[in-house]
């Protein structure tokens with residue numbers, strides 16, 4: 001970084017030149033541009049004004065081991081000095097790429113023993129779309145090309161991964177989804193169960209996938225993709241009955257099952273992977289984010305044995321890959337990151353200690369809050385539903401924007417939670433301490449009090 005630039009200079013440069021992701025460019029500029037984030041340590045980040053902010057979103061659901069880990073920086077430095085880059089195209093590999101492949105095969109569930117590297121969750125899901133289409137062609141079933149996913153699903157922003165996602169606003173730009181991508185109801189119990197027993201509702205939501213398969217014809221359906229818990233769609237936690245039913249449906253109709261573990265993987269649900277939490281046996285698993293705790297970009301596609309065998313035995317050359325597939329520095333950081341998660345027992349900690357503790361503290365602070373309809377969580381991911389009427393679950397008017405009002409109050413109170421429609425969601429580092437969980441619950445309470453006042457409730 002150029003030492004002579006002041007923070008104000010940097011903000012001006014950013015405003016002049018940087019087009020931010022998922023941002024209304026004009027609105028951001030009119031509001032004075034971006035907040036400059038300058039430092040991170042543990043669960044905290046700092047901005048250029050010197051504010052210390054509790055990051056209850058772990059960046060974008062990714063900084064699982066917390067900020068400022070020297071082990072990860074050392075691993076990157078050592079690898080950059082040893083071999084800063086080499087590709088995996090020329091019948092070549094590098095020590096970190098080889099070691100990480102084996103490590104991922106070891107820690108992911110049985111039946112996933114091959115890995116294809118990419119740089120982002122979007123690219124990994126794009127890779128899976130290509131593999132699924134190639135696989136069914138090789139199997140002599142070229143019509144099996146349709147993909148089924150859920151409304152409120154999020155799978156990234158390339159053309160194919162946006163099409164996989166179930167976000168109408170994203171589809172509204174650029175004529176998406178592409179043809180052959182279909183969406184069914186999500187297992188969003190709070191919003192959709194209508195008083196039904198949750199387990200019965202879970203089976204009902206799963207059967208929406210079966211209905212879609214029957215409507216399209218199983219001979220035309222290649223794969224179903226789902227996040228074990230839908231993250232960016234609002235942390236939709238399925239009833240335990242949901243995934244076993246999905247598994248049965250996919251097996252019965254010979255539809256490949258893709259578990260998008262970009263958020264759920266690497267300990268967030270209190271298991272290494274969400275698939276273990278819900279007993280999913282996927283044909284593909286998408287990994288990103290927590291694989292390096294976000295310190296450097298890396299993603300991976302875990303390929304299940306039956307698909308891998310076909311691609312290897314019958315597929316010939318697979319004409320796909322990225323310059324940085326298996327980047328040695330990213331792989332070295334991933335190995336160091338996984339070593340931290342193992343050494344500090346962060347997966348068990350999310351399940352047995354800090355996950356339940358945080359949930360308890362949020363319930364103590366918020367269960368009786370007049371605009372809180374539900375607090376739900378699993379491990380260290382969760383959501384707070386905001387409603388006008390706790391009993392009837394009636395929402396506030398305003399088109400599902402109340403989450404953003406609450407989010408803005410959180411920001412002003414120096415805690416980061418994310419607003420999604422009429423909810424606040426959280427996904428803190430797995431290293432969150434009890435004191436930090438106390439602070440998070442207290443600041444969430446204050447922010448929701450302020451939101452309620454804005455809405456004329458308090």
Ligand SMILES: Cc1ncc(COP(=O)(O)O)c(C=O)c1O
Nearest residue numbers: 120121122154155156260262263
């Ligand atoms: C479940 C899921 N899949 C895929 C993606 C896309 O990942 P990326 O932003 O790295 O392309 C995300 C990002 O939030 C995600 O949450």
